[in-house]
Amino acid sequence: MTSSQSRDSLLRTDLFGRTLTSPLILASGILGTTKSLLKRLGEIGAGAVTIKSISVAPRAGHPNPTVLSFGPGMINAVGYSNPGLKKACEEYADLSDVACPVIGSLIGTKAEEFAQVAAAFSLLDFAAIEIPISCPHTPGYGKLARQDTPEAVLEILSIVSGETDKPLFIKVPAAAQNLSELVDASDQGGAAGITAVNTIGPGMLINIDARRPYLGFGIGGVSGPALKPLAVSATYAINEQAPHLPIIGTGGVMNGRDAIELIMAGATGVGMGTAVLDRGIEAFAVIADEMAEWMRDNDISNLNEIRGAAHAK
Amino acid sequence: MRNDLPVMCSILKRVEYGATAASLTIQYPCQFQPGQFIMAWIPGVDEKPFSISRHNPTAGTIELTVKRLGPVSAHIADLTVGDRVGIRGPYGNPFNPQADCVIVSGGVGLAAVAPLMEMFPNAPALYGENSSTQIMLADRFPRMRIFTMDGSAGEKGFPTDPLPEILAARKPKVVYTCGPEVMMAKVARICHDAGVAGQISLERYMKCAVGVCGQCCMDGERVCVDGPVFDSERLLKGKDFAFRGLDKSGTWVYKAQPE
Ligand SMILES: Cc1cc2nc3c(=O)[nH]c(=O)nc-3n(C[C@H](O)[C@H](O)[C@H](O)COP(=O)(O)OP(=O)(O)OC[C@H]3O[C@@H](n4cnc5c(N)ncnc54)[C@H](O)[C@@H]3O)c2cc1C
Ligand SMILES: Cc1cc2nc3c(=O)[nH]c(=O)nc-3n(C[C@H](O)[C@H](O)[C@H](O)COP(=O)(O)O)c2cc1C
Numbered sequence: 001m002t003s004s005q006s007r008d009s010l011l012r013t014d015l016f017g018r019t020l021t022s023p024l025i026l027a028s029g030i031l032g033t034t035k036s037l038l039k040r041l042g043e044i045g046a047g048a049v050t051i052k053s054i055s056v057a058p059r060a061g062h063p064n065p066t067v068l069s070f071g072p073g074m075i076n077a078v079g080y081s082n083p084g085l086k087k088a089c090e091e092y093a094d095l096s097d098v099a100c101p102v103i104g105s106l107i108g109t110k111a112e113e114f115a116q117v118a119a120a121f122s123l124l125d126f127a128a129i130e131i132p133i134s135c136p137h138t139p140g141y142g143k144l145a146r147q148d149t150p151e152a153v154l155e156i157l158s159i160v161s162g163e164t165d166k167p168l169f170i171k172v173p174a175a176a177q178n179l180s181e182l183v184d185a186s187d188q189g190g191a192a193g194i195t196a197v198n199t200i201g202p203g204m205l206i207n208i209d210a211r212r213p214y215l216g217f218g219i220g221g222v223s224g225p226a227l228k229p230l231a232v233s234a235t236y237a238i239n240e241q242a243p244h245l246p247i248i249g250t251g252g253v254m255n256g257r258d259a260i261e262l263i264m265a266g267a268t269g270v271g272m273g274t275a276v277l278d279r280g281i282e283a284f285a286v287i288a289d290e291m292a293e294w295m296r297d298n299d300i301s302n303l304n305e306i307r308g309a310a311h312a313k
Numbered sequence: 314m315r316n317d318l319p320v321m322c323s324i325l326k327r328v329e330y331g332a333t334a335a336s337l338t339i340q341y342p343c344q345f346q347p348g349q350f351i352m353a354w355i356p357g358v359d360e361k362p363f364s365i366s367r368h369n370p371t372a373g374t375i376e377l378t379v380k381r382l383g384p385v386s387a388h389i390a391d392l393t394v395g396d397r398v399g400i401r402g403p404y405g406n407p408f409n410p411q412a413d414c415v416i417v418s419g420g421v422g423l424a425a426v427a428p429l430m431e432m433f434p435n436a437p438a439l440y441g442e443n444s445s446t447q448i449m450l451a452d453r454f455p456r457m458r459i460f461t462m463d464g465s466a467g468e469k470g471f472p473t474d475p476l477p478e479i480l481a482a483r484k485p486k487v488v489y490t491c492g493p494e495v496m497m498a499k500v501a502r503i504c505h506d507a508g509v510a511g512q513i514s515l516e517r518y519m520k521c522a523v524g525v526c527g528q529c530c531m532d533g534e535r536v537c538v539d540g541p542v543f544d545s546e547r548l549l550k551g552k553d554f555a556f557r558g559l560d561k562s563g564t565w566v567y568k569a570q571p572e
Contacts, residue, residue: 029526030525030526030527031525031526031527031530031535032527033526033527033528033530033559033563034527034530034533034559034563036530036531036532036533036553037527037530037533037535039533040533040534052527052563058562058563058564059562060561060562061520061561061562063358063359063360064352064354064359064360064361064520065319065352065354065360066520066521066526067520067521067523067525067526068317068318068319068401068521069314069315069316069317069318069523070316070317070318071314071315071316072314073314074314074525078520078526081520081528081561081562081563082562082563083559083562083563083564083565084562084564087564087565091565205318207318207319207321207356207399209320209321209397210321210356210397210399211356212356212357214318214319216359216360224314225314254314273525274314274525276524276525277314277523277524277525278314280524281524281535
């Protein structure tokens with residue numbers, strides 16, 4: 001019976017009160033710069049898409065090179081380039097022609113900024129709001145501003161939830177020593193779920209012939225296959241600690257088996273960024289096909305049957 | 314995944330075109346198809362896309378033709394023999410080469426179509442600049458029909474001026490073009506009216522050049538990997554061609570419109 005089941009019925013996933021046709025979600029900062037790209041990704045079959053993170057004021061970001069592939073992964077220091085809140089609200093004013101749910105990604109350097117972006121996002125048709133506290137390479141934000149502490153998470157969640165009723169996801173750093181406290185703070189602060197993980201960093205690569213770091217900003221965050229073990233362990237640990245919190249497992253997913261691996265660690269959604277380099281923009285369809293094929297081969301009819309399956313019960 | 318980090322490469326030769334531009338021959342063995350570009354990196358400064366204006370697979374060299382517009386292009390155009398520049402690529406979706414063609418370029422767009430002009434020595438080549446001091450690659454392509462806006466060299470006017478007539482007379486299979494977007498919009502409309510296919514090489518602000526960052530998006534396409542060469546009919550059906558592009562921050566910047 002299962003062997004003929006359609007991809008959509010195999011992969012159907014409930015998340016933030018919506019039903020996604022696939023657990024595969026575009027991670028923030030990859031392709032999510034315009035509505036036309038979100039629309040294309042929806043047509044390709046992404047389960048949901050996350051926009052590039054938005055701050056109140058426009059940001060040009062760091063000088064190039066900003067994104068480089070080095071073999072086992074990518075290293076990036078884009079530096080949160082974005083058009084600012086006003087232009088972003090114009091761009092995403094009407095999301096009705098994007099075939100899948102859209103997640104807003106919100107960043108700020110201080111309370112008023114979080115509040116301002118949250119209030120404006122609240123009026124847009126975002127299915128959820130993701131708050132990265134974990135960027136390793138942008139001064140004023142994330143790790144470089146110590147936003148990756150339980151105190152900061154509680155404060156940010158209290159400000160943002162004062163402005164919007166939308167489900168909130170806290171995006172945690174990779175290899176966080178204080179992961180369990182961040183999860184507790186997210187839970188207490190009313191987060192609807194956790195995105196795990198952001199890039200690991202700061203990292204650096206040096207061109208020895210030029211005697212200079214490759215990245216324009218010098219340091220950056222590492223994504224892709226090199227990051228996968230950290231994404232799997234974070235997802236596993238969060239699911240162990242707070243099984244009621246849905247997780248968007250993100251990091252190094254390059255094929256259907258990687259996606260299943262994160263689901264077995266306890267993820268509900270599976271974020272993908274670097275896969276777009278390796279597998280093309282069609283990755284959201286191709287990897288969904290690979291997941292469906294594995295499920296048929298293994299007589300699995302629903303992802304709930306294998307979610308968290310790697311945990312010793 | 315591929316290792317795609319920039320490699321430091323030596324400048325072997327340099328040719329100046331007045332004060333505005335220079336061609337640099339660089340040691341960089343690679344596979345190349347006309348229309349593709351590389352990313353050129355000046356360590357500690359910036360990294361930007363440049364078309365390969367000539368490829369010599371035997372010598373393992375590429376040539377860039379760079380016009381001084383701002384700090385990065387000026388820095389690159391000022392490089393001298395023995396200096397090094399970081400290169401990664403080639404990237405992008407190339408032209409689909411067909412001998413029965415007409416080639417139209419404006420300004421430094423000439424760099425992108427130069428390999429086609431070499432590949433098809435019998436194809437008519439129209440090239441426009443503002444004035445005589447800006448003319449490039451004239452020695453390499455003596456057959457080029459040059460147009461200047463001030464009439465200081467070649468014919469006075471735009472390279473698009475004789476295009477309708479040429480298309481009517483020759484009925485080529487395709488027109489290749491690269492240059493200012495207003496000019497390419499004109500070429501696209503002329504091709505459409507004449508029922509001739511057009512292939513257009515677009516320019517947008519690029520960062521990653523590998524289809525990941527979304528910086529060069531237009532009409533849901535990524536100019537770095539889905540382009541830079543697009544079919545003109547496809548562009549005419551969309552909304553962003555000759556209309557707008559994202560700047561460095563991802564803000565739409567609207568383009569000058571034809572009168
Ligand atoms: C696929 C691709 C291929 C390219 N190939 C070449 C090439 O072969 N040779 C080459 O010289 N350049 C090429 N470019 C453009 C190049 O990448 C840079 O954008 C350009 O050199 C300007 O960079 P800059 O940092 O020096 O100047 P910026 O600081 O970006 O600009 C300086 C000034 O020039 C203006 N300006 C920038 N671009 C243009 C333009 N196109 N027309 C008019 N004014 C402009 C700006 O508004 C500003 O006032 C290509 C771009 C792309 C996307
Ligand atoms: C080029 C690039 C830009 C990114 N920008 C953002 C961003 O703006 N906001 C954010 O929360 N995460 C950002 N990230 C992190 C990704 O969303 C994701 O967490 C990380 O890349 C791991 O997933 P992957 O291995 O599938 O790429 C970025 C990653 C890359 C590679």
